[in-house]
Amino acid sequence: MKQAARKFRNAPVRSTWINGKQVSCVDNEVIVQLKRGLAQDAEAQASVLREFPNDSEVKQDFDDTGMAVIALPESANLHTVLERLSRQASVDYAEPNLLDTI
Amino acid sequence: MAEGYRNPEGESLNYVVQKPRTFQGHRIVKTVWEGQSVDAVEGLWLVGRTVTAGRIEIELIRSKGPMDPSGAAQAAKSAGGGVKWIEPVMLDFIAAYPNDPFFEQQWALDAIHAQQAWDHCKGDPETTLLAVLDTGMPLQRGVISHPDFDDSKRFIFGRNWIDGDDEPMDDNGHGSHVLGIAAAGTDNRTGVAGLLWRGSVFVSKTTDSHGQSSAVTLRQGVRQAIAAAKERKARLVINYSARGPRSHTKQAIIEEALAADAVVVTAAGNNAGQEIDYPAAYSVEFPNVIAVGAVDQNLHGAAFSSAGHQMTVAAPGVDILSTLPNYLVRANTEGFHLKYDLMSGTSMAAPLVSALACLILAKFPHFSAEEVRDRIVETVHKLPKENPYYVGKGLIDAEQALR
Numbered sequence: 001m002k003q004a005a006r007k008f009r010n011a012p013v014r015s016t017w018i019n020g021k022q023v024s025c026v027d028n029e030v031i032v033q034l035k036r037g038l039a040q041d042a043e044a045q046a047s048v049l050r051e052f053p054n055d056s057e058v059k060q061d062f063d064d065t066g067m068a069v070i071a072l073p074e075s076a077n078l079h080t081v082l083e084r085l086s087r088q089a090s091v092d093y094a095e096p097n098l099l100d101t102i
Numbered sequence: 103m104a105e106g107y108r109n110p111e112g113e114s115l116n117y118v119v120q121k122p123r124t125f126q127g128h129r130i131v132k133t134v135w136e137g138q139s140v141d142a143v144e145g146l147w148l149v150g151r152t153v154t155a156g157r158i159e160i161e162l163i164r165s166k167g168p169m170d171p172s173g174a175a176q177a178a179k180s181a182g183g184g185v186k187w188i189e190p191v192m193l194d195f196i197a198a199y200p201n202d203p204f205f206e207q208q209w210a211l212d213a214i215h216a217q218q219a220w221d222h223c224k225g226d227p228e229t230t231l232l233a234v235l236d237t238g239m240p241l242q243r244g245v246i247s248h249p250d251f252d253d254s255k256r257f258i259f260g261r262n263w264i265d266g267d268d269e270p271m272d273d274n275g276h277g278s279h280v281l282g283i284a285a286a287g288t289d290n291r292t293g294v295a296g297l298l299w300r301g302s303v304f305v306s307k308t309t310d311s312h313g314q315s316s317a318v319t320l321r322q323g324v325r326q327a328i329a330a331a332k333e334r335k336a337r338l339v340i341n342y343s344a345r346g347p348r349s350h351t352k353q354a355i356i357e358e359a360l361a362a363d364a365v366v367v368t369a370a371g372n373n374a375g376q377e378i379d380y381p382a383a384y385s386v387e388f389p390n391v392i393a394v395g396a397v398d399q400n401l402h403g404a405a406f407s408s409a410g411h412q413m414t415v416a417a418p419g420v421d422i423l424s425t426l427p428n429y430l431v432r433a434n435t436e437g438f439h440l441k442y443d444l445m446s447g448t449s450m451a452a453p454l455v456s457a458l459a460c461l462i463l464a465k466f467p468h469f470s471a472e473e474v475r476d477r478i479v480e481t482v483h484k485l486p487k488e489n490p491y492y493v494g495k496g497l498i499d500a501e502q503a504l505r
Contacts, residue, residue: 006312006314008310008312008314008316009264009310009316009319013314018347021347023346023347024314024346025316026316026318029318031317031318031350031351033350033351033354060318065354067321067351067354069318092350093350095317095349095350095351097316097317097318097351098316098317098346098347098349098351098352099314099315099316099317099346100309100314100315100316100317100320100344100345100346100379101313101314101315101344101345101346102236102237102274102276102309102313102315102343102344102345102447102449
């Protein structure tokens with residue numbers, strides 16, 4: 001269920017369930033990490049980006065460790081995208097951008 | 103405060119003096135007496151002798167023997183009969199006493215023996231770097247605005263990962279409070295004293311005005327702190343006071359910190375007895391992570407704390423006096439005052455541990471991150487009546503950790 005009132009860096013915050021626990025995350029923001037050795041592999045990066053729906057926004061491009069942060073369009077389903085990414089051979093993990101609180 | 107010897111070599115109470123120290127012309131030697139390392143006056147012994155029933159006379163004698171039990175036995179022999187006890191002439195030192203006007207109200211520093219610890223080490227701005235990843239510090243127009251952070255040279259600005267600029271300005275109050283506990287100006291005739299008397303501090307804003315941070319901002323803050331420490335060739339201690347779910351990204355951050363041999367000090371969280379969240383809960387998986395719980399003035403575990411087997415140690419975290427921004431922030435809407443106020447939480451306990459980790463690294467620069475954690479754990483003041491799920495191995499003792 002979306003909680004429109006809460007925001008983080010101007011993006012809406014939503015609650016979701018992971019491993020049976022309710023957690024907060026930045027709405028539709030995905031962290032994707034390439035497997036070790038593929039961090040700078042252009043083909044691996046491109047094939048991962050192809051899994052994202054049109055109108056996704058690269059918030060942080062692949063860095064030296066092979067991690068990128070992508071924002072999905074509002075219409076996309078976060079869990080479907082995460083599932084698709086987890087099936088990619090070059091992906092170590094993909095997960096929502098989870099929030100901590102003080 | 104102990105009465106006794108003042109270092110004749112100069113003002114330093116730190117004892118980094120290289121030439122032999124003396125006391126009234128006698129050489130001072132380090133020796134172990136009854137299991138403790140002590141400074142003693144070479145060749146001098148105090149002998150307690152029973153003169154009449156219930157009355158003991160104390161006599162000063164000289165010996166040529168070693169300053170250990172065999173020397174004591176020799177001294178006792180030469181002292182004649184009626185010897186009740188004998189011990190070396192051991193030295194007391196005047197503990198460092200900062201001139202910060204609110205120092206007397208900082209019960210936390212007294213509880214962890216900060217004054218005595220400062221006699222051993224006050225920190226080293228060259229070799230250690232404390233990274234505080236939180237809501238930022240008091241800044242106005244990009245300049246440090248709080249009088250208790252007056253030594254601007256010791257602060258290094260990291261990114262503001264929330265607003266995307268280079269000014270980690272505190273708009274919540276939490277970060278300023280945490281920062282002051284660790285690194286407010288000490289002996290600057292202003293406000294409170296920070297435990298890290300001397301030392302460089304990297305301030306990064308990873309947490310927004312509502313007290314939220316994300317796996318991405320935490321990762322960015324940690325990576326920038328690692329780079330800053332590497333550039334300065336300094337050892338790194340990271341203080342992070344937020345909590346949340348376990349995640350691959352968070353674990354990768356801890357692995358990266360471990361690879362950089364950085365100590366990661368984390369607040370256990372304030373979930374009132376519920377389980378400890380991450381990254382604090384990584385303390386049982388990574389040797390460089392310290393999960394910190396809170397105790398009150400009676401040294402009881404704080405009821406508000408999260409609890410679990412992952413708790414490493416405890417530090418004072420109830421009614422802790424520290425700095426707040428000198429301009430209006432979110433904390434003021436919750437009733438806190440400008441500039442200074444009391445706050446409670448495991449967030450207030452963690453910076454005492456991270457500052458102590460910096461002091462340990464300043465004194466023992468060859469220690470690995472794991473050895474720093476071991477040192478803190480092995481020298482705690484045990485709290486046997488308290489639930490270890492709340493206080494871990496016990497209350498940190500800065501003096502013992504720096505001996």
